Amino acid sequence: MRCKSMVGMCRGTVREGSHCEIFEPIRESLLSWYDEHARDLPWRREGDPYRIWLSEVMLQQTQVETVIPYYARFLEAYPTLAALAAASEEDVLKLWEGLGYYARARRFLAAVQEVQARHGGQVPSDPGTFRSLSGVGPYTAAAVLSIAYGIRLAAVDGNVSRVVSRVFCLEGDPRKAPGKKGIRCRADDMLDPRGPGDFNQALMDLGASLCTPRNPSCGDCPLEPFCLAHKRGRIHAIPPRKRQKSRPLEEVTVAVVIRGKRCLVRKRPRGGLLGGLWEFATVIPGVLCAEQVSLGEQLGVLDHSFSHLRWRVSVYWSDIVGAPPQCPPWRWVTGAELVLLPFPAVYRPVIEAVRRRLDPGWSGPL
Numbered sequence: 001m002r003c004k005s006m007v008g009m010c011r012g013t014v015r016e017g018s019h020c021e022i023f024e025p026i027r028e029s030l031l032s033w034y035d036e037h038a039r040d041l042p043w044r045r046e047g048d049p050y051r052i053w054l055s056e057v058m059l060q061q062t063q064v065e066t067v068i069p070y071y072a073r074f075l076e077a078y079p080t081l082a083a084l085a086a087a088s089e090e091d092v093l094k095l096w097e098g099l100g101y102y103a104r105a106r107r108f109l110a111a112v113q114e115v116q117a118r119h120g121g122q123v124p125s126d127p128g129t130f131r132s133l134s135g136v137g138p139y140t141a142a143a144v145l146s147i148a149y150g151i152r153l154a155a156v157d158g159n160v161s162r163v164v165s166r167v168f169c170l171e172g173d174p175r176k177a178p179g180k181k182g183i184r185c186r187a188d189d190m191l192d193p194r195g196p197g198d199f200n201q202a203l204m205d206l207g208a209s210l211c212t213p214r215n216p217s218c219g220d221c222p223l224e225p226f227c228l229a230h231k232r233g234r235i236h237a238i239p240p241r242k243r244q245k246s247r248p249l250e251e252v253t254v255a256v257v258i259r260g261k262r263c264l265v266r267k268r269p270r271g272g273l274l275g276g277l278w279e280f281a282t283v284i285p286g287v288l289c290a291e292q293v294s295l296g297e298q299l300g301v302l303d304h305s306f307s308h309l310r311w312r313v314s315v316y317w318s319d320i321v322g323a324p325p326q327c328p329p330w331r332w333v334t335g336a337e338l339v340l341l342p343f344p345a346v347y348r349p350v351i352e353a354v355r356r357r358l359d360p361g362w363s364g365p366l
């Protein structure tokens with residue numbers, strides 16, 4: 001898709017702000033830089049669309065360094081799309097444990113199962129078909145299809161959006177529709193039709209390594225000769241900074257209940273925060289009321305941050321008052337069963353303590 005306004009500008013004399021004639025030199029400079037400076041990432045050694053897709057899902061909202069070990073472990077367990085399609089959601093969530101944003105794992109599994117069932121296990125190369133799969137948004141579709149199949153789609157993530165805004169000195173807010181549209185137009189026009197996958201990855205790398213949010217390294221940047229924000233002294237104003245919202249603090253009381261050689265746990269509802277993961281008995285109305293539990297010695301206090309919320313979790317050795325729950329979503333598990341269930345990462349020290357109490361001979365680590 002070409003941006004109409006840019007096509008219009010190209011018909012006239014090229015002036016500052018009209019950039020059609022500079023796309024080719026921009027591509028050349030960026031790709032020569034990428035030849036030398038591309039990050040050596042495990043998924044870049046792959047041609048398998050399933051593996052490229054997995055990397056893009058894991059990289060959403062997550063740093064490259066965090067993703068690398070998870071990516072390796074995941075592929076060890078599920079080396080092919082067919083292997084993953086046959087997996088249970090619980091096993092997949094267990095492998096995802098600690099990576100956060102668990103809904104993306106559930107959606108990825110559902111999408112992979114659909115690809116296996118309806119597309120003979122082949123990741124669709126048609127953008128419309130791929131986009132119709134669970135969890136596949138415009139960025140994921142563009143990144144996966146351009147890299148795996150060479151489809152001409154510009155992948156605009158946060159890094160790319162920042163580079164494009166600066167090169168073309170776009171003052172609009174990239175989080176709002178008009179700003180987004182302007183960036184999308186320039187990104188589509190800039191895209192190298194001969195190698196869209198490499199071009200997208202080059203822009204991602206430039207945004208991650210040189211054109212960083214604060215203090216971009218313009219002196220080392222291959223796009224510096226073309227960059228209007230640099231020329232106009234606007235690099236620190238573009239893109240406009242997001243106002244930091246304060247994240248509310250939620251106090252959570254957790255009751256670790258042990259009877260004999262088993263501990264009481266509960267599966268969280270699929271739809272909400274940390275959906276499908278397990279937790280210890282949590283004292284909140286609708287789950288377990290304060291009257292149903294007798295809190296004992298405190299085991300510890302744990303802090304955990306989500307993107308929109310903070311938790312302060314106070315954990316107690318406890319007991320249930322009256323009849324203990326026996327049916328789903330509750331389960332009484334042994335120490336060995338406990339460590340196989342997917343839990344939010346915040347509970348890792350609690351799991352270790354419970355495992356030690358249930359199996360005094362156990363010496364870990366998990």
Ligand code: SF4
Nearest residue numbers: 211216218221224227
């Ligand atoms: S010159 Fe500076 S602001 Fe412009 S793209 Fe390069 S690093 Fe970013």
